[in-house]
Every structure is written in C-alpha cells, then in structure tokens.
Amino acid sequence: MFGGRTKESHDVSAPWPWPYRQFFVVVLSENNTGGTAQKNAHEMDFTRHNILTAQFECFQKIMKDTNHNRTDGSMCKRTWDGWLCWDDLEAGVTSAQHCPDYYTDFDTSEMATKICTDTGHWFVHPESNRTWTNYTGCTHMTNDQKKTALNLYYLALIGHALSLISLFTSLGIFFYFKSLSCQRITLHKNLFFSFVLNSVITIIFFTCVANNQEVTQANPVSCKVSVFIHHYLLGCNYFWMLCEGIYLHTLIVVAVFAEKQHLMWYYLLGWGFPLIPAFIHAISRSYYYNDNCWISSNTSLLYIIHGPICAALLVNLFFLLNIVRVLITKLKVTHQAESSLYMRAVRATLILVPLLGIQYLLLPYKPDGRLASEIFMHTMNILMHYQGLLVATIFCFFNSEVQGVLRRHWNQYRIQFGSTIANTEALRSASYTASSMTEVHRCYSIDGHMETLNGKSFHNLEATILRSDNLYM
DSSP, X not given: OOOOEETTOOOOOOOOOOSOTTTTOOSOGGGOOOSOOOOOHHHHHHHXXXXXXXXXXXXXXXXXXXXXXXXXXXXXXXXXXXXXXXXXXXXXXXXXXXXXXXXXXXXXXXXXXXXXXXXXXXXXXXXXXXXXXXXXXXXXXXXXXXXXXXXXXXXXXXXXXXXXXXHHHHHXXXXXXXXXXXXXHHXXXXXXXXXXXXXXXXXXXXXXXXXXXXXXXXXXXXXHXXXXXXXXXXXXXXXXXXXXXXXXXXXXXXXXXXXXXXXXXXXXXXXXXXXXXXXXXXXXXXXXXXOGGGOOOOSGGGHHHHHHHHHHHHHHHHHHHHHHHHHHHHHHHSOHHHHHHHHHHHHHHHHHXXXXXXXXXXGGGOOSSHHHHHHHHHHHHHHHXXXXXXXXXXXXXXXXXXXXXXXXXXXXXXXXXXXXXXXXXXXXXXXXXXXXXXXXXXXXXXXXXXXEETTEEHHHHHHHHHHHHGGGO
C-alpha cells in the first residue's frame, strides 16, 4: 500500500548496478533496471560500518538532548530509524532529509521522509505495525530515468560500433597502400589494433555480462576473465599512445630526425607492460574485494589500473610539450620544411592526449541535480566510448599523407576509367562505321552501279578505317 520499508529493514531491494559507473559511464546508478542487488561481504562490511557509525553519533546526540524526555505529546521524540537520525519534530509535520549513501543504488539527491502524526507520535505502517520511514524515493525510477539509462547504454554500443568501422577502415588503408609504410604508421597500426580489441571486449562485456543478471549472480570465471582482458586492453590503449609520444620525442629531440628506431621496446611497452597492473589488480581483487564478476567500482583497487594510465598520460604530455618547444626553436633556425612536417604529426598526438585523458580529471566532479548530471554522463559517455572513432579520424582520415595517397589513387582511377570508356566508345564507333560501309558496298555490288566510293576502292577505305582504330588501342 505504502511501498516503503520498516525501520528494521536493512535489505536493499534495489536494481542491480551497471558495471564501472565511473569508468564505463553507461548509466547512472539510480537508472539501473536489473533485479535484487547482491552485496558481497566486503560491501556489506563497509555498509555496516557506516550505519553503526551513524547510529552511534545519533545516540550520542539523543543523550545530550534534554528535550527528548518530554511526554506532553506535542512533539515526536528524536529517534534512530535504522538508517537515519531524525530530530524532534512538531506534531502534524513531515520531516525530510537526503537519502543515505549506504548503497550504490541510493540516489543521495532524493529525499527520505518521516511523518509526525497529529497525536505527536511517529507514523506507524498499518501492515507491519511499526514506525516507518519512507525511503521509496531513494530508489524510485521514473520513466524518464529509464529512458536516459537506455539512451546511455545504446549510445555506448553505437560509439564502439562506429569506432570499429572507422578503425577497420583505417587499418585497411594502412595495409593496402604500401607507400604509407613507415615506423610511425606501424605504431598507428598497433594503436588501432588495441582500440579494436578493446571495443570488441567492451561490447561483449556490456551485452553478455553487465546486461545479464543471471550471469552476474552465477559469477562464472569467464566474466572475471573478460574484466581482466578489458583492463589489460584499456592499459594498452594509453601505453600505445605513450609509445607514439616517445617515438616522436626520440625522433625529434634525442636522435635529431633519425629515420630508424628499434621497435622491439615499443612492443614491450605497448603490449607487455599493461599486463603487470592487470595481473596485480586481478590477484588483489580475488583476495581483497572478490565481488561478483568484479563489477563494483567501490574499491580503491581500481587505482592499480588507472594509476599507470594517468602516469602515462602525464609523461606523454610532458614529451609532447618538450617536442613543441624544440620544433619551434628549429623552425626559427633550420630544417624549416622538415620541422613543419613533424609539427603536424606532433599536433595530432597533442590533441589526442588531453581528449583521451580528460575523463579522469572530470570524474571526481560529477555535478548535482538531474539535468546537470545527465549532461555530465552523456559527455563522459561520448569521451569514453567514442575514443576509437576519434583516434582513427585524427591519425588517419585527417592525416595529410593519407589524404594525398587517396587523392592520387582516385585520380589514377579516374584517368584509367576514363581511358577505358574512351577505348570502348572508339571501338564501338569504328565497328559501327565498318559495318555500315560493308553494307553500302554490298548494296552497290548487288546493283552493279558502282565499285568505288569518292574515287577510292571500298576495300582500301575499310582498311584505312580499321588502321585508324589502332590509334586508340
């Protein structure tokens, strides 16, 4: 009837939280559409500690207040309802305060309410016959919130799908045109491959694990393996970006426009190093925070993954700024044409570094309020799930060398295609002319009126026509 919870109720009949709310940015925790939340032992200990702390502070406050012994019936006495502490309240008034943050599905911007009846007693729920606080708004899911959740979910899937299309197109261009082959393009290929694999595993995780309550409750090893692979590939994305910065720094600052470098170290850094934090996180998670499918983001163990990523971004930014300083100096002195070429390459990488890392700066500053929060989450969603499209666009589609190769290839195709059409038309015209002349000769021969045309033998004319056709062959 009332849809609330009794004060003794500590179970959380709330939706299953979507994975990695802070890093996968799919939906808000209050927008989830799953079943009953399954709290692991670590989360329950953390929640229980917070509740006991709040209860202790509430009882201290009650003991210090001398008015709580009043029995005139004009006021509801200060009380602890199991989750929140409620102050003395006048009869006939409803008190409200923000929902607690004990559970991930609670929206702390919403309000919990408690009614003091006209008789000066806290409202008693007729079904349970116990004093009752209305926490239904804390997990209430409106149709608009459900719509927003689905929009964010599909927006993420579309982003990864577009990323895969653009990345495969870029890789096809790099592999098809051999004139583009160089060490920097090799680094681009590896960077693109890391984003391709990351998008594939993310789509699989979203559709098969995060959106499947049965899988998360069963907690198979495969879902934890998928999280491990995702963390590894996420690291590969950023460390291959670091490889791009190190390569340019070595090429321009250290080796002074050297042509060749040993790429083995780049392979070790790009594909090998991210295994270390991924393994450390997996081992630590299995021992210290082994929740179902490792979905929860309420653990500091995630810094094992995101700490090295942030460090790689900072180092890369330092390298690129130093490269810009050196190139500006060289442009003033010498190597002007070559420096300008390198400056374009550096500019592309310099644009990508803040774009790929800005979400780590914005995450702690999630705004309050539904509208601001939705705008924030949509922005974070785009920054997080459209990275592959962004990388392919800047490193391939906006690359002047790639554009030049495609333009030359298109012009050659137009010339060859036009020449083929011209040859076909010429052959068709010559064939038609020869056929017409043969028909004329046959008519005149049958009638016996003439054997020559314009003073020339017809056979000579036909040969002349056929010979002239050789000019188009």
